[in-house]
Amino acid sequence: MAMSVGGDSAEEKPMSDINTTPLVDVMLVLLIIFLIAIPVAIQSVELTLPKVQFEPNETKPENVVLAVRGNADGSQCQVFWNMSPITSGDLLKKGSDKLKAVVDRLGDNVTPEDIPEVHIRGDVNTPYRCIGGVIYTMQNAGFVKVGFVSQPTPGAPAE
Template identity: 30%
Template sequence: MALSFARPDSAGGNTPQDAPMADMNTTPLIDVMLVLLIMFIITIPIQTHSVGIDLPQTPKELLPPPIDTVKNRVGIDAQGVIRWNGAAVDRLTLRRYLAASLRLTVEPELQFQPDAAARYVVVDEVLADIRRAGVKKLGFIGNERYASF
């Protein structure tokens, strides 16, 4: 905060134009406010929602594994209809099918194929159901078209 005062004239009096200037310097206050604003913006937590899925990482040099005799396919079409091996099911039936497939002696591979136009909410809910069921063998189908990127 800085104050500036004018010098009195030679007669010792102050004229209105020579009156003391008592304006407050607001530049430091603005600087402090900007720094505080930037600090608050940086400390705002980023809102994220995700379902963590551990996918196997395999080198491209290896040949694909032999084809399994038992595979189940879960698909979601553009209208949000969930399909188990081609048949339309609801989420409760899907959970029952997942639990039944996990009770087998050898866990079958689960292939997940959502349509590109399917709503993210439906895909996220189905992935959460798959994760809650405890599926270990999960593969995504249809991503081959993005391999060139």
């Protein structure tokens, strides 16, 4: 941007006009960018999402049902095996013994459907480390299938 400050004649005045060409160029470039970007951001794929419904599980008598909860401040975790409190070390031993008993009973005819599952019921306010610890312990005991038991929302249709 240049400014002319006159020469020898008294009729020449400083030029006070602003060159708007660069401003218009920048605005046009921004307009083009927005015209290209907005349809991409708004575009969506038509999907039919599944309806959430409660699907009851068939509970086998050999499945392990665990309940996990943390105390009020989250410093301790409580684990219950069929309503009986159990420590982490006892959980590993009892889980290993249960799985070994099932495998010994079935012998060479063991199929993945025959191996019991672990069903964990966790309190809403239970810290993740409590439930994660139970999952880790049961996987170390040899259980492959670990599931969570939840409560459906009120009024949800059951199949």
